[in-house]
Amino acid sequence: MRHCKVFLVWVVVTAALAISFTASAREVLLDTEALRVESIDGEQTMLFSTFTATSEEYTLSGVTGKFTRSTNAMESTGTSQQPATVAKARTAEDEQEFFVSATESIHIYLDDERLLARGSVTYQSDDTHSTSDLLMIDERDEVLGLMRDSIDAMPEGEPRRMVLQFIEALEPEARLVLLRGNVRVERDDSDIQAAWMLFDESDADHFISVADSQRPLQLRVLLDEDGDAQSSDESGEN
Numbered sequence: 001m002r003h004c005k006v007f008l009v010w011v012v013v014t015a016a017l018a019i020s021f022t023a024s025a026r027e028v029l030l031d032t033e034a035l036r037v038e039s040i041d042g043e044q045t046m047l048f049s050t051f052t053a054t055s056e057e058y059t060l061s062g063v064t065g066k067f068t069r070s071t072n073a074m075e076s077t078g079t080s081q082q083p084a085t086v087a088k089a090r091t092a093e094d095e096q097e098f099f100v101s102a103t104e105s106i107h108i109y110l111d112d113e114r115l116l117a118r119g120s121v122t123y124q125s126d127d128t129h130s131t132s133d134l135l136m137i138d139e140r141d142e143v144l145g146l147m148r149d150s151i152d153a154m155p156e157g158e159p160r161r162m163v164l165q166f167i168e169a170l171e172p173e174a175r176l177v178l179l180r181g182n183v184r185v186e187r188d189d190s191d192i193q194a195a196w197m198l199f200d201e202s203d204a205d206h207f208i209s210v211a212d213s214q215r216p217l218q219l220r221v222l223l224d225e226d227g228d229a230q231s232s233d234e235s236g237e238n
Contacts, residue, residue: 028055028110032065044069051076058110059087072110078103080120088113098125100135114138121179127188128204133181137201143176150180150196159210166198166208175201183209191220 032051039045046067053060053067053074062076062084078084083101086108090097100106104119117135136143144151144167151167154160170176177199179185184193195212211217 028053028058030067040068043071050082055110057088057091058108059085059089060106060108061085062106073107074110075105075107077105078119083120084117086115096125098123100124102135114142123179128185129187130179130183130185132179132183134179136176136178136180138176140170140172140174140176143178143198147178147180147196147198154210163208163210170200177201177204189222193218 030048030051030053032048034049036047037044038047046065046069048065048067050063051061051065053065060074060076062078063082064077066075067073076084076086078101080103083103084106085099085101086106087099088097100115100117100121100123102117102119102121105117107116108114115135115137119133121132121135123130123132123135136146151160151163154163178196179198180196183195183197184191185197192209194209194217197207197209200206209217
């Protein structure tokens with residue numbers, strides 16, 4: 001088994017293959033059973049089968065994978081039996097760590113940690129556990145673009161007004177976290193179920209959550225000894 005710069009070669013093997021390549025001055029080690037390198041829409045792209053990719057910060061895995069060199073974007077697919085996963089470890093520069101799994105796909109940009117996961121998505125960090133059909137972490141305009149049809153379809157009334165007020169208050173450069181479809185978010189002091197939730201990544205206690213037409217939004221909070229609610233509903237909107 002040998003290491004090689006995969007963007008210089010085309011290799012398909014039946015045994016496990018270890019490959020190292022560079023993404024934004026970081027090394028990523030890819031273990032896979034088969035690899036194809038080709039140009040897709042003018043972009044040099046690596047396609048591989050069942051794999052694990054590891055860097056100093058991230059470990060990704062999936063049934064299939066795709067890496068685009070020009071954008072340092074990694075896409076993996078999964079199944080209900082073998083979900084796609086991405087895990088971020090603590091580093092000297094960043095104390096945050098998380099784990100995401102999805103039964104359909106995970107698309108992550110390694111440079112700036114933009115992420116889109118679809119299909120029975122699970123997210124786990126030090127203080128939060130969530131499940132949803134979709135998870136997106138991206139710039140404000142990208143997230144709102146995905147949500148536009150849902151927002152436009154909301155009937156006139158107080159819920160729509162609250163959503164629009166939340167969006168208007170966001171900074172143009174804000175990064176947002178969207179959970180959509182069968183959402184449940186559990187923290188030490190609260191538990192919320194909704195159709196979708198939208199967070200400001202810089203402040204997880206600043207959020208909007210909306211019920212679906214079939215069931216109301218549900219929020220459970222833990223009270224302290226003085227009877228004051230110690231949960232995100234004090235500063236979030238729902």
